Amino acid sequence: MNISNVSRRNFIKTMGFTGGGLVLGTSLLGCSSGSEPDALPELIATQGTPRELDVFVQIGEDNLVYITAHRSEMGQGIRTGLPQIVADELEADWDKVRIIQALGDKKYGSQNTDGSRSVRRFYTRMREAGASARQMLVQAAANAWRVPVAECLAINHQVIHQSSNRALSYGKLAKLASGLAVPDPKTLKLKAKSDFKYIGKPITIVDLPDMVVGKSQYGIDTQIPGMVYASIERCPVIGGSVKKFDSTTAKSLPGVLDIIEIKGKDAPPLFHALPGVAVIASNTWSAINARKKLQIDWELGENQTHDSKKYLEQLKTSVQENGDIIRERGSVNSVWKTNPEQITATYSTSYLSHAPMEPPAATVWFHDEICEVWACVQDPQGTHQTVAQELGLKPENIKVNVTLLGGAFGRKSKPDFVVEAALLAQQLGKPVKVTWTREDDIQFDYYHATSAQYYQAALNEKGGVEAWLQRSAFPSISSTFSPDSKGPADFELGLGFGDVPFDIENLCCEKLPAKSHIRIGWLRSVSNIHHAFGVGSFVDEVAHLTKKNSKQMWLELIGKDRRVDLEKEGYQFKYGNYGESLEKFPIDTSRYKNVIELVTRKAGWDKTLPKGEAWGLSAHRSFLTYVAVATRVKVNNGQLQIKEIHCAADCGTVVNPDRVSAQMEGAMIFGMSLALFGDIQVEAGAVKQSNFHDYQMLRMNQCPDINVHLVESDEVPAGVGEPGVPPVAPSIANAIFAATGKRIRDLPLNKSIKVT
Amino acid sequence: MKINVNGIDHQLEAEPDMPLLWAVRDLLQMTGTKFGCGGGHCGACTVLMDGQPIRSCVTPLSEVKNSKITTIEGVSDNGEHPVQKAWIDAKVPQCGYCQSGQIMSAVALLTTNAAPNDDDIDLAMSGNICRCGTYPRIRQAIKNAAEKIREES
Numbered sequence: 001m002n003i004s005n006v007s008r009r010n011f012i013k014t015m016g017f018t019g020g021g022l023v024l025g026t027s028l029l030g031c032s033s034g035s036e037p038d039a040l041p042e043l044i045a046t047q048g049t050p051r052e053l054d055v056f057v058q059i060g061e062d063n064l065v066y067i068t069a070h071r072s073e074m075g076q077g078i079r080t081g082l083p084q085i086v087a088d089e090l091e092a093d094w095d096k097v098r099i100i101q102a103l104g105d106k107k108y109g110s111q112n113t114d115g116s117r118s119v120r121r122f123y124t125r126m127r128e129a130g131a132s133a134r135q136m137l138v139q140a141a142a143n144a145w146r147v148p149v150a151e152c153l154a155i156n157h158q159v160i161h162q163s164s165n166r167a168l169s170y171g172k173l174a175k176l177a178s179g180l181a182v183p184d185p186k187t188l189k190l191k192a193k194s195d196f197k198y199i200g201k202p203i204t205i206v207d208l209p210d211m212v213v214g215k216s217q218y219g220i221d222t223q224i225p226g227m228v229y230a231s232i233e234r235c236p237v238i239g240g241s242v243k244k245f246d247s248t249t250a251k252s253l254p255g256v257l258d259i260i261e262i263k264g265k266d267a268p269p270l271f272h273a274l275p276g277v278a279v280i281a282s283n284t285w286s287a288i289n290a291r292k293k294l295q296i297d298w299e300l301g302e303n304q305t306h307d308s309k310k311y312l313e314q315l316k317t318s319v320q321e322n323g324d325i326i327r328e329r330g331s332v333n334s335v336w337k338t339n340p341e342q343i344t345a346t347y348s349t350s351y352l353s354h355a356p357m358e359p360p361a362a363t364v365w366f367h368d369e370i371c372e373v374w375a376c377v378q379d380p381q382g383t384h385q386t387v388a389q390e391l392g393l394k395p396e397n398i399k400v401n402v403t404l405l406g407g408a409f410g411r412k413s414k415p416d417f418v419v420e421a422a423l424l425a426q427q428l429g430k431p432v433k434v435t436w437t438r439e440d441d442i443q444f445d446y447y448h449a450t451s452a453q454y455y456q457a458a459l460n461e462k463g464g465v466e467a468w469l470q471r472s473a474f475p476s477i478s479s480t481f482s483p484d485s486k487g488p489a490d491f492e493l494g495l496g497f498g499d500v501p502f503d504i505e506n507l508c509c510e511k512l513p514a515k516s517h518i519r520i521g522w523l524r525s526v527s528n529i530h531h532a533f534g535v536g537s538f539v540d541e542v543a544h545l546t547k548k549n550s551k552q553m554w555l556e557l558i559g560k561d562r563r564v565d566l567e568k569e570g571y572q573f574k575y576g577n578y579g580e581s582l583e584k585f586p587i588d589t590s591r592y593k594n595v596i597e598l599v600t601r602k603a604g605w606d607k608t609l610p611k612g613e614a615w616g617l618s619a620h621r622s623f624l625t626y627v628a629v630a631t632r633v634k635v636n637n638g639q640l641q642i643k644e645i646h647c648a649a650d651c652g653t654v655v656n657p658d659r660v661s662a663q664m665e666g667a668m669i670f671g672m673s674l675a676l677f678g679d680i681q682v683e684a685g686a687v688k689q690s691n692f693h694d695y696q697m698l699r700m701n702q703c704p705d706i707n708v709h710l711v712e713s714d715e716v717p718a719g720v721g722e723p724g725v726p727p728v729a730p731s732i733a734n735a736i737f738a739a740t741g742k743r744i745r746d747l748p749l750n751k752s753i754k755v756t
Numbered sequence: 757m758k759i760n761v762n763g764i765d766h767q768l769e770a771e772p773d774m775p776l777l778w779a780v781r782d783l784l785q786m787t788g789t790k791f792g793c794g795g796g797h798c799g800a801c802t803v804l805m806d807g808q809p810i811r812s813c814v815t816p817l818s819e820v821k822n823s824k825i826t827t828i829e830g831v832s833d834n835g836e837h838p839v840q841k842a843w844i845d846a847k848v849p850q851c852g853y854c855q856s857g858q859i860m861s862a863v864a865l866l867t868t869n870a871a872p873n874d875d876d877i878d879l880a881m882s883g884n885i886c887r888c889g890t891y892p893r894i895r896q897a898i899k900n901a902a903e904k905i906r907e908e909s
Contacts, residue, residue, distance in 0.1 A: 075851030075888045204847060211852035212840040214788020214828030218853055221787035229782065254771055285778035286771075288794070357792050357800055357853045357887045406790070406853025407887045438793040662850055662890075669889030692797035692885060701878035703891040 057086060057133045063171025065092045070102040072113040072378045074405035076721045077659035080205040081119055082126050085655060088198040089130030089191060093157035099206050104380025104400035112379040114413050116623035116719025119655055123717050131188045140176035141168050202658030218406045219376025220361035224431035228257055230424050231287035233294050234276035234444055237685035238518050239267060239301035241275045250279055250293040255286025260424055268483050269519045271386045273419045284435050304685035306517035315452035315514060316346055319471040323510035327498045329570035330506035335467035339458040343545050345538055349530040349747040351680035352448035354523050358406020359441040360417035365431035371398045376405040378413035390419045409524040414446050442695050443687040446521025447680055449474040453534035463546035467506035472497050479516035487513035490574040496531035496622055498573055501589055503559025525722040528622040536618030536730025550617045551600050561590040578624050585624045591650050595628040599648035602709050603630040612636050616735025618727040623719025625651040629727040633735040641756040642704045650711035652718045664708040664724040671728025673698045676755050679748045759820050762830025772818035777801045779817055788828035788856050799884030802857035803827045809864040828856035831863060839863050842901035850888035858884050862898050870906055
């Protein structure tokens, strides 16, 4: 780590900091060098370059501490979580801390807020940044008082000299400290856990007061004087284009200012603007309304033959045959020949759409030779680069302001909607806001892949599993970036499939090819969604066959406490481990088992329930966090009701327990929505669903009691935003089976059972 | 066209079929009321019309006429309404985007029902989707706010 004192550099102005004082730019080389830590390492490397990281702590003569939030806030509480780490080590008074949202800028290192990695990647760095500033302030006070530094103590926003009963506030010391050398990182004294004031505490998020009075600014809320509003009709099939169009009627409607065609680009989709026709108007509604009167003749292209139902049937057929082996231990084939006691099952899941409550929205204004963006983006640097590439602009002439994100779940790390606004703004010469309608959002997403999986197990005479085979087929996210994508990529197979933690003598994992016909993208917990459903359901099926309960089966399959040795356990694919080393974040089977024990104990899993009610269990490690979920359902007259959910999570050190609980609560609900209802269907190449009436979300009346149990841990912090989601769907399906004897192997569940 | 929002009359140049949502957001530049679906499915755009919760995305200006509209900006001067305070105490919001609509629905519920039970809450709140998943905390916050209102009355 290399922290430099940069108080006199000119960026202070751009940071909105005006007074004199101490500004620390902590240049943390090596933090994210090498492979970019991400669920999608290969892909993201093309979108965001790993670079030195600058995290800024500014202490003003106004006695306020300004902390730069360089990650995007989308409900996970990161604008509070990272600053509370800095403030703790800094011994700052939280009431005197102000948060500044960073622009998209390479100097911050990765700002790509996905992969559940903000805290795990920046926890230590934020502590070091806070401790550096604290030590400089202490040194400044010692110099001022001409006393040894060891006699001075930083405490609650001031430095004190106890023996002479003197104190100086951080504000008074800021200027003095700004002239000092930055301490050698080796000399930094980080706090002991027992001295933490903010880390591990349920600090209220900084944005809360504005949120309850309607003052928070999201991407869709941007207002620029002279701004015009755009709504875009896009080609319903990916790969199609505009043949010709007639805008006479649309143009004649009140409020309409202009009609502009957006040209598409050749495959792969990347983050290109989709081909379409934009209506420019003096307000959003006039643009949306006039759009309906456009008459467009589309060239639909070859994907118009895509039918998701037929496609999924093909995938389900394909996984009945051998695929390419990605992991092998022992020989499943020799067991199949000798042991007739076998069980097989095929599972499927549908395409899913992110559907954040705030649809994609971006405002762009070309002024003073810069292209200025205001948008709800998870990846401001990726946005910066994409806009530069797509419009042929110099990167230094682009400025990306990050607003709050009204939900994102992965959708808003794809900046296609910003490109649209930039193209229109460039052409119009005035600020343009593009607002996606809900129909646009549901029909032009980067979808979570539909998938098929096949499982086969052979049982020994003791009811143990002698051989275990699993196959997975789904269109890959890589198809969005490369025309050569043939199916599941290693980074996707490492998400809960190739890394199953089971200690089985004969184990085989295979992949099968699948072509993409719509834009495929990452959605909260990514391929873990379908893999956890397959694995979690099949464990339950095997348990039932061997007359064990699901908990016992899980614990037996996971086997003895160990840190998984990839080579010994037959890994033949490139396992990413979420961009982290296995030394720091091993696959630790004892933690897996612990969350299972915890959730079953807390839920009262063993208690007898009334007829028609039952518990279902599942567990999953993703984003380096271990989560087990127990769900109690009631099935009455064929109607499913989810009554209660317990979630046990071990995500290592917790910075803000309230926000971690909130993320888990939200993950249960996100998981229930996709398990019960998540079904994007494609017919003739176009998405059939269009809004919340036919792409349903869980609502208040369907929401059960939710109980989150966090494991107290001193392990390094792991992911939080995503890992709650995967075990939810299998826990529900397993509960339905326990309650009714009916095994549902296809998501969403409402295709097979009525949901109350 | 004239509309009254949060006690103030506004003269608008707008077509009578423009939904109230867009008039409030784009013409009056009050962005606290959110667009979520445009079809009355999600409740993000909920405002009060003469005290009744309505979906402003499907309410044309022609239906608003002489009614009094209350948006999130008009619930209280400084966030001191018991519902807003309960929202803060229960730390309800995650991304916060749907919360204006949630709060408006809750305010309307508590105006007519000072002691809502779970069924009442389900009925009043099931039109409001929260994708982040804050329902359990919304339920708790409504109960807490109801208790405060009862104590104070």
